[in-house]
Amino acid sequence: MNIAVIGLGYLGATTAVALSLVGHDVIGIDPDQAKVDALRAGRVPFFEPGLDEALVEAQTTGRLRFQTEHIHTSVDVDVFLLCVGTPQSRTGLGADLRYLESSIDNLAPFLRANAIVVGKSTVPVGTAEKLKSRLAAHVSFEPYMSWNPEFLREGTALKDTLTPDRIVIGVDDPHSEALLRQMYEPMAAVNIPIVKVDSKTAELVKVAANSFLATKISFINAMAEISEQVGADAVLLAEAIGYDERIGNKFLKTGIGFGGGCLPKDIRAFQACAADLGLEQSVSFLAQVEDINLRRRRRVVDIAREELGDLTNRRVAMLGAAFKPETDDIRDSPAMAVAELLWAAGAHVVIHDPKAVENVRRMYPNVGVAESVAEAVAGADLVVVGTEWREYALADAWQLGALAKNKLVIDGRNILPYRQWQEAGWKVIALGRNLEHNPIEVLV
Ligand SMILES: NC(=O)c1ccc[n+]([C@@H]2O[C@H](COP(=O)([O-])OP(=O)(O)OC[C@H]3O[C@@H](n4cnc5c(N)ncnc54)[C@H](O)[C@@H]3O)[C@@H](O)[C@H]2O)c1
Structure with a gap:
């Protein structure tokens, strides 16, 4: 599948490498030029055991590229994975969702009607619904939005991504479910449990x-x-x-x-x-x-x-x-x-x-x-x-x-x-x- 991973921090970089290693074509997108340059040069811009070697291995397959912005290649994307940060807001305890909002605005011009958008960042319940409305305002069709929370732990991130305890897919429509199951087929093939829930439950699972x-x-x-x-x-x-x-x-x-x-x-x-x-x-x-x-x-x-x-x-x-x-x-x-x-x-x-x-x-x-x-x-x-x-x-x-x-x-x-x-x-x-x-x- 063609997958765009948006945000290349601890979560996104690991996800991009892992998904390309299991056979997908991955474009990693992050506005941070230094991060993208390092990844292109085969260097992970943070320390994570084994990830440097895995990055180089994935790059040699030709299935992993990095960009600072969406360009025409994104038009073929089947799955957009949102992996941007959701830090604490400067004004209170709540999560700052501005990076998710800007990634929605940036990807909208490249979204095909049958591509799906999937959030992986950790968010307050109801975020998928709000982002779907935001996306709908940009496009002329009803977009697909779902949530697939991530449980990787820094220090064992690659192993956790390739062989997690479970994968939670929070989907509200059969098309998103089908594409996410296809994306995770290599994991399902080695008996990783896939727990299918609705998007709100998925958002809650992670914070719970x-x-x-x-x-x-x-x-x-x-x-x-x-x-x-x-x-x-x-x-x-x-x-x-x-x-x-x-x-x-x-x-x-x-x-x-x-x-x-x-x-x-x-x-x-x-x-x-x-x-x-x-x-x-x-x-x-x-x-x-x-x-x-x-x-x-x-x-x-x-x-x-x-x-x-x-x-x-x-x-x-x-x-x-x-x-x-x-x-x-x-x-x-x-x-x-x-x-x-x-x-x-x-x-x-x-x-x-x-x-x-x-x-x-x-x-x-x-x-x-x-x-x-x-x-x-x-x-x-x-x-x-x-x-x-x-x-x-x-x-x-x-x-x-x-x-x-x-x-x-x-x-x-x-x-x-x-x-x-x-x-x-x-x-x-x-x-x-x-x-x-x-x-x-x-x-x-
Ligand atoms: N780090 C972990 O162990 C871990 C585990 C599970 C879930 N999460 C969740 O994953 C999310 C990301 O965490 P992280 O640790 O990878 O954060 P991070 O700060 O390391 O990375 C976030 C990246 O997003 C990029 N970004 C910001 N705006 C962007 C945009 N509009 N388009 C593309 N890229 C953009 C930033 O440049 C940065 O590289 C958070 O919600 C976090 O709670 C993290």
């Missing part, structure tokens, strides 16, 4: 899934708050409840909480959307989910103060900037939020991250950045683990101990081999844990 995941993390972090107060251990608590199949052990890691370009903005947008529907109460718990999440970040600063007193001019090594490992994405990153709180308290923070340093430099031009863990830790009064990169779990506690001014580490992700660090002379404080009574190690 992200709300559930965020709630799970905040639930275990609430247990961590209580455990810290009474001297219990939330990591062992999570293990113990996780054996219950109804609860499960995934997404139950205590620490400085969730972040990234999706979960935080999605739960905020869901609250705004519910309020617009007059159903504020239905998801009012999400405000608490966010509160717990933000409290865990502040907890790190409280512990630092308890241990060091005034933080003015104290040197802190922040290990990690990305919101999670295997990505360079620092959007709404808990590690960076903790770093900002420590700056605000007067500390001199030096940041290390194996992949996200360029993004840190771009977003925080004045921040101290270290090229290695050793450089970050040298002379530090405090080390904070902010992202669960494997490199940090495997770091040499003795070598780092010889470099630090003060051997104090706050493990915000529960990844350090604590006994090793303690043997090397470090005082280890791990969020939600009682290491005195339960010195069990947790390794990534």
